[in-house]
Amino acid sequence: TRHIAVYPGSFDPITYGHLDIIHRGLDVFDEIVVAVARNAEKKALFTTSERVELIRAVVGDNPRLRVDTFDGLLVNYMTSIGSRVILRGLRAVSDFEYEFQIAQMNHAVCDQVETLFMMTSVPYGYLSSSIVKEVASLGGNVDAFVPEPVRDALLAKLTDRS
Ligand code: COD
DSSP states (O other): OOOEEEEEEOOTTOOHHHHHHHHHHHHHSSEEEEEEETTOSSOOSSOHHHHHHHHHHHHOOOTTEEEEEEOSOHHHHHHHHTOOEEEEEEOSHHHHHHHHHHHHHHHHHOTTOEEEEEEOOGGGTTOOHHHHHHHHHTTOOOTTTSOHHHHHHHHHHHHHHO
């Protein structure tokens, strides 16, 4: 059987931290589906389609990698595409409580689904989409945190707004 892992998130926007998990995930699973949540509760800077386009622009062509969106419950989306594994990244201890809660909840609503975690790579331990947005909005250089298309999109978005 092919092992398809879903890597779900807001990806607002995608960072080198997310890319690291995607690339390492491809070493372990047959297929990775990057699934952008449409109904993320967080107020997003980028629209869902902008977030998808940015991911597509930076992941490169790989027949084992798909970028998709989902509405509603993650586990329902997973059932619809025949995946049983949620891939998540863990940074500091501070991620643990939130991740623990959603992993328990997802397993409770669908016991076929397991969440597997990959520890962040050292250079990305402090990196988050929120921090990148804050640094960019204050005029800081974000080249170390996001690929060029994402940086350009951030600058364009922030210029639009001001
Ligand atoms: N290093 C390693 N991992 C990282 C890094 C980094 N620097 N940065 C981010 N990550 C990881 C995160 O830990 C996470 O695992 C993943 O990348 C995505 O991160 P985000 O912030 O883009 O995504 P989240 O946490 O906002 O995603 C939350 C979901 C959208 C997955 C969740 O809200 C959801 O499933 N919603 C759908 C409704 C649902 O089913 N709810 C029930 C479950 S609670």
